Amino acid sequence: xxxxxxxxxxxxxxxxxxxxxxxxxxxxxxxxxxxxxxxxxxxxxxxxxxxxxxxxxxxxxxxxxxxxxxxxxxxxxxxxxxxxxxxxxxxxxxxxxxxxxxxxxxxxxxxxxxxxxxxxxxxxxxxxxxxxxxxxxxxxxxxxxxxxxxxxxxxxxxxxxxxxxxxxxxxxxxxxxxxxxxxxxxxxxxxxxxxxxxxxxxxxxxxxxxxxxxxxxxxxxxxxxxxxxxxxxxxxxxxxxxxxxxxxxxxxxxxxxxxxxxxxxxxxxxxxxxxxxxxxxxxxxxxxxxxxxxxxxxxxxxxxxxxxxxxxxxxxxxxxxxxxxxxxxxxxxxxxxxxxxxxxxxxxxxxxxxxxxxxxxxxxxxxxxxxxxxxxxxxxxxxxxxxxxxxxxxxxxxxxxxxxxxxxxxxxxxxxxxxxxxxxxxxxxxxxxxxxxxxxxxxxxxxxxxxxxxxxxxxxxxxxxxxxxxxxxxxxxxxxxxxxxxxxxxxxx
Amino acid sequence: xxxxxxxxxxxxxxxxxxxxxxxxxxxxxxxxxxxxxxxxxxxxxxxxxxxxxxxxxxxxxxxxxxxxxxxxxxxxxxxxxxxxxxxxxxxxxxxxxxxxxxxxxxxxxxxxxxxxxxxxxxxxxxxxxxxxxxxxxxxxxxxxxxxxxxxxxxxxxxxxxxxxxxxxxxxxxxxxxxxxxxxxxxxxxxxxxxxxxxxxxxxxxxxxxxxxxxxxxxxxxxxxxxxxxxxxxxxxxxxxxxxxxxxxxxx
Numbered sequence: 001x002x003x004x005x006x007x008x009x010x011x012x013x014x015x016x017x018x019x020x021x022x023x024x025x026x027x028x029x030x031x032x033x034x035x036x037x038x039x040x041x042x043x044x045x046x047x048x049x050x051x052x053x054x055x056x057x058x059x060x061x062x063x064x065x066x067x068x069x070x071x072x073x074x075x076x077x078x079x080x081x082x083x084x085x086x087x088x089x090x091x092x093x094x095x096x097x098x099x100x101x102x103x104x105x106x107x108x109x110x111x112x113x114x115x116x117x118x119x120x121x122x123x124x125x126x127x128x129x130x131x132x133x134x135x136x137x138x139x140x141x142x143x144x145x146x147x148x149x150x151x152x153x154x155x156x157x158x159x160x161x162x163x164x165x166x167x168x169x170x171x172x173x174x175x176x177x178x179x180x181x182x183x184x185x186x187x188x189x190x191x192x193x194x195x196x197x198x199x200x201x202x203x204x205x206x207x208x209x210x211x212x213x214x215x216x217x218x219x220x221x222x223x224x225x226x227x228x229x230x231x232x233x234x235x236x237x238x239x240x241x242x243x244x245x246x247x248x249x250x251x252x253x254x255x256x257x258x259x260x261x262x263x264x265x266x267x268x269x270x271x272x273x274x275x276x277x278x279x280x281x282x283x284x285x286x287x288x289x290x291x292x293x294x295x296x297x298x299x300x301x302x303x304x305x306x307x308x309x310x311x312x313x314x315x316x317x318x319x320x321x322x323x324x325x326x327x328x329x330x331x332x333x334x335x336x337x338x339x340x341x342x343x344x345x346x347x348x349x350x351x352x353x354x355x356x357x358x359x360x361x362x363x364x365x366x367x368x369x370x371x372x373x374x375x376x377x378x379x380x381x382x383x384x385x386x387x388x389x390x391x392x393x394x395x396x397x398x399x400x401x402x403x404x405x406x407x408x409x410x411x412x413x414x415x416x417x418x419x420x421x422x423x424x425x426x427x428x429x430x431x432x433x434x435x436x437x438x439x440x441x442x443x444x445x446x447x448x449x450x451x452x453x454x455x456x457x458x459x460x461x462x463x464x465x466x467x468x469x470x471x472x473x474x475x476x477x478x479x480x481x482x483x484x485x486x487x488x489x490x491x492x493x
Numbered sequence: 494x495x496x497x498x499x500x501x502x503x504x505x506x507x508x509x510x511x512x513x514x515x516x517x518x519x520x521x522x523x524x525x526x527x528x529x530x531x532x533x534x535x536x537x538x539x540x541x542x543x544x545x546x547x548x549x550x551x552x553x554x555x556x557x558x559x560x561x562x563x564x565x566x567x568x569x570x571x572x573x574x575x576x577x578x579x580x581x582x583x584x585x586x587x588x589x590x591x592x593x594x595x596x597x598x599x600x601x602x603x604x605x606x607x608x609x610x611x612x613x614x615x616x617x618x619x620x621x622x623x624x625x626x627x628x629x630x631x632x633x634x635x636x637x638x639x640x641x642x643x644x645x646x647x648x649x650x651x652x653x654x655x656x657x658x659x660x661x662x663x664x665x666x667x668x669x670x671x672x673x674x675x676x677x678x679x680x681x682x683x684x685x686x687x688x689x690x691x692x693x694x695x696x697x698x699x700x701x702x703x704x705x706x707x708x709x710x711x712x713x714x715x716x717x718x719x720x721x722x723x724x725x726x727x728x729x730x731x732x733x734x735x736x737x738x739x740x741x742x743x744x
Binding site for chain 2: 232233234236237240241242243244245247248251252254255256257258259260261262263269273487489490
């Protein structure tokens with residue numbers, strides 16, 4: 001009897017701890033349901049356990065270590081470009097993610113900052129300002145430019161704002177292009193202000209306390225300091241008064257205005273802050289490159305920055321870091337065949353894992369792919385079709401590992417085309433196939449992808465880079481539209 | 494108030510006294526929400542004037558009107574859905590607080606203190622509704638709230654702007670009898686504890702009877718009756734507006 005009582009009271013305490021049936025337990029019900037099984041479930045679990053601050057500190061330590069131990073100028077250049085790109089991503093995150101303003105002319109502020117540095121630190125106008133003067137002046141001027149751009153945008157939202165700001169971005173480009181021969185009134189000959197499409201080369205490096213920056217490493221350290229301070233500042237702003245007000249502007253401007261929040265002023269503030277950050281980034285970029293060319297500040301860069309912020313999750317600052325990394329470092333990594341191969345295989349396996357949902361399904365899929373490979377190999381050997389010796393295509397670690405399993409016919413181009421068409425057809429069919437047929441198609445699609453990769457795409461590094469990034473973006477947006485770390489939003493139209 | 498050729502409100506003469514609760518009733522399309530929109534500055538009246546404590550507020554920006562002391566809730570609940578419950582209320586204190594982005598970014602003691610005060614004030618306002626919007630609920634996104642809770646949150650948010658006058662647009666819409674009773678009590682408590690003047694648009698006559706000092710009836714933009722609840726409820730024009738021609742005679 002006493003044993004029974006003990007068990008009963010133990011069960012009672014457990015029930016009390018869980019509070020089954022109480023409001024709190026019910027409220028967390030959705031969270032429990034959402035904890036998915038399989039690979040994603042593990043990731044989710046790890047995600048919750050590690051706090052944000054730990055992650056930031058770990059990242060900072062890794063970045064410091066990188067600066068101390070890496071000498072390779074190429075790597076440092078990539079890292080510094082990442083730093084500048086991250087600054088821009090944060091700036092756009094404030095304008096788009098916090099305040100909800102679709103500013104498509106953002107890169108113009110970046111370009112303005114770069115050109116402003118070029119004009120104050122080169123022989124173009126024979127101005128050689130000291131850095132402690134030029135950079136703050138540039139930040140302030142770009143902020144003022146942001147203010148000017150925000151004025152006509154006050155009454156605009158959404159698509160209309162996008163068009164107007166895109167227009168401003170293009171005005172900037174045209175202005176720079178045609179400012180290589182401006183005739184001032186009262187003079188007969190023209191002056192070359194911006195170097196037009198040739199840009200402005202030969203910029204002075206940054207100089208602090210009389211010491212000029214000697215290599216990219218110096219810029220790396222500067223960026224590390226600037227970014228650390230910027231991330232701290234922006235995270236704090238996000239959590240407090242102005243950040244909340246910005247988010248109300250994004251959510252419902254009318255309700256926001258009715259609660260005493262001056263929406264127009266906040267929009268202007270977002271523009272100013274975003275522009276200031278972009279201008280700062282532009283100046284540093286100009287210092288690193290020692291030259292400015294206008295075609296680096298046009299729509300292609302805008303697309304990359306936007307992709308970065310949406311990939312990471314608009315409104316999420318940690319997300320910006322991930323997004324900036326993916327869009328800035330990844331293309332560089334993919335130049336190297338070894339890495340691009342490994343990335344391809346990883347992405348493919350991950351996609352299978354995500355679609356498969358459970359560990360069992362995942363294992364089944366992998367086994368099916370392997371089986372298909374051997375079947376094809378047997379079929380090709382039996383039919384005595386000429387095959388390409390693996391020496392030719394197995395050059396990197398992954399392809400070397402595959403050479404006993406994958407067989408490539410000698411007529412690579414023809415078969416490559418056939419495989420490409422088959423792949424597109426199969427993927428299209430997959431998207432409309434019945435649920436029962438989908439698991440059968442998946443291993444086939446995976447095999448054809450691997451075949452195609454080794455057959456055609458590996459040889460052409462540039463195309464493969466674009467394809468991989470594009471494919472990743474598409475897959476991610478389908479699977480998780482709010483980006484890596486964004487919050488799923490409820491929109492009321 | 495005219496929208497083109499549509500006369501939405503005409504010759505409306507309405508006075509509300511301090512700490513009074515006035516209900517505005519009338520069939521749909523009578524111009525009640527238009528009245529609220531004009532008072533809060535969302536529309537500019539085409540004729541006539543609006544004064545608050547002797548100061549004219551007609552045509553002023555809604556943010557300015559709010560800071561002069563008028564807060565409102567919306568008929569179709571316009572919350573900041575993707576923000577958490579407590580953030581909704583904290584955000585509404587923006588105009589009454591001062592830390593700018595530099596103060597927040599540097600984490601000055603003053604800004605930290607203000608942030609704590611804002612948080613405390615929001616918690617107090619949410620506790621006003623008892624256990625409904627308390628504790629773990631604070632950090633949940635507003636879109637996870639039930640309909641009745643969303644209405645309560647909207648009232649809490651309006652209160653966070655520290656108003657003198659509160660305009661409630663159909664606060665009891667879509668609520669069951671028990672929740673309706675709660676809302677009536679809340680309105681009474683708000684007037685008593687926070688010394689507010691309250692203007693209520695309502696269709697539910699139980700609420701109107703329970704809270705009003707005075708009732709104003711509108712129909713097609715014109716005031717058709719005014720007085721205490723009993724006189725307005727039995728007024729033949731009001732009965733006709735709600736129940737149709739001939740009902741007054743039958744009654």
